[in-house]
Amino acid sequence: GAVVSQHPSRVICKSGTSVKIECRSLDFQATTMFWYRQFPKQSLMLMATSNEGSKATYEQGVEKDKFLINHASLTLSTLTVTSAHPEDSSFYICSAWGDRGTYEQYFGPGTRLTVT
Amino acid sequence: GENVGLHLPTLSVQEGDNSIINCAYSNSASDYFIWYKQESGKGPQFIIDIRSNMDKRQGQRVTVLLNKTVKHLSLQIAATQPGDSAVYFCAENTAYSGAGSYQLTFGKGTKLSVIP
Numbered sequence: 001g002a003v004v005s006q007h008p009s010r011v012i013c014k015s016g017t018s019v020k021i022e023c024r025s026l027d028f029q030a031t032t033m034f035w036y037r038q039f040p041k042q043s044l045m046l047m048a049t050s051n052e053g054s055k056a057t058y059e060q061g062v063e064k065d066k067f068l069i070n071h072a073s074l075t076l077s078t079l080t081v082t083s084a085h086p087e088d089s090s091f092y093i094c095s096a097w098g099d100r101g102t103y104e105q106y107f108g109p110g111t112r113l114t115v116t
Numbered sequence: 117g118e119n120v121g122l123h124l125p126t127l128s129v130q131e132g133d134n135s136i137i138n139c140a141y142s143n144s145a146s147d148y149f150i151w152y153k154q155e156s157g158k159g160p161q162f163i164i165d166i167r168s169n170m171d172k173r174q175g176q177r178v179t180v181l182l183n184k185t186v187k188h189l190s191l192q193i194a195a196t197q198p199g200d201s202a203v204y205f206c207a208e209n210t211a212y213s214g215a216g217s218y219q220l221t222f223g224k225g226t227k228l229s230v231i232p
Contacts, residue, residue, distance in 0.1 A: 006159075032217040041124050043205060043222045044160070049213045057213075093159050097217040103148045103209055105220060107159040 002028045004096050006108035013084055013115055021079045021111045023094030029074035030096035034105060035067075038091040050077055074098075084115040124203060126227045135193040139206030139223045144187060146208035148218070151180060151191045153202045154225075160205060163191070193228075201230045 003026040013019050023033055032051050036044040048064075050056035050071035058064045068080040077096075081088055091112055095105040129135045141149065147168040152160035166173045166180045166189075173180050179192040189206050205225045209218035 004159075032213050034213075034219070043225050046219060046221070049217075049219060051214050051217075054214075091157075095220075097213075099216060103218055104150070104162060104165065105217070107152075107161070110157070110159045112157070 002026075002096070002098070002100070002106040004030075004094065004106045004108040006092075006094055006111050008111060009109060010112045011114070013113070015085055015115055016083055018080055018082045019084055019113060021081075021092055021094075021113070023077045023079070023096065023108050025075050025096040025098065025106070028096075028098045028100060028106075030077070030098045031074065032097045033071055033077035034095045034097070035069060035077075035079050036093045036095070038093060038110075044093060047079075081113065084113070086115045089113055089115045124225050124227045126229060128229045128231060129196050130231050131198060132195055135191075135196045135200070135228060137191045137193075137204050137226045137228065139189040139191075139226075141187050141189055141206065141208045141223065142221070143208060143210050144184070146210060148209040149180070149182060149189050150207045150220070151178075151189075152205045152207060152222075153200075154205060155202045163204075196228075196230050198230045198232055201228055203227050 007022045035047045047062045048056045048058045056069035071077040093110045095107045150165040151163040154160045164175045177194045181190045203225045206223040207220040210221045211219045
C-alpha cells in the first residue's frame, strides 16, 4: 500500500501561537489531500480538501483563515493552525489520493495537537 | 452517517468467536464503501472495500456485506483475535473532490473489544 507520513506526531503549543503540520505522500503523487479532525471518542470529520496547485475547499463551519492549507507539490500538504486555542486541541489526520486507479485514500498516522 | 454523541457503541467478543460490526450509511448515491480499523492514537487503517455493484466481498478473515435496499453495511471478522481490538469505521464516498477523487464521510464507529 501507499505510505503517507505526518510530522510532527505530537505537538504542544501555547494559546495564541501557530502550529504547522506536514503531510507527505512518500511513494506516490498525491493529486488530492484531505484534512480531518477527530475529537476523543468521535469519528473523523472532514475539514478541507485540497487539490495540488489549487486553493483548498473548506467544509461548512471550518474557518479558512484559522486553518491554512497549502498543497504546493504533489507530495506535500501543510495545515497551519493559526492563533491556536485550547478548543483546537484535537487529533489531526491527513489522507492522500493519487491516480492509482482506485478510489482509496491513504491515511497518515495523525498528529496530536494540545494547546495549553 | 452522522457523528453524534461522545460514546462509541461497543462490541465485546470472546477470542476465537466471529464479530459482526454494522453500519448504516446515508447517501443512496454512494457507490464505494470502505471499512477502516483505528487503533488508539493512530490513523485509520484500510481493511476492505466494496463497490455498489457488489453485495459481498471477502478478504483475509474479513467479509463485507452491502445491502443497498436498506443502506446497510456490515463487517464480519472471523476467529476474532486480541489484535483485532480497535475502533472500526465505515466510510462512504460522497462528494466529488475534483481531479478524480471523492470525499469520504465516516460513520460513528464501533469499538471492538476482544476478551482473551
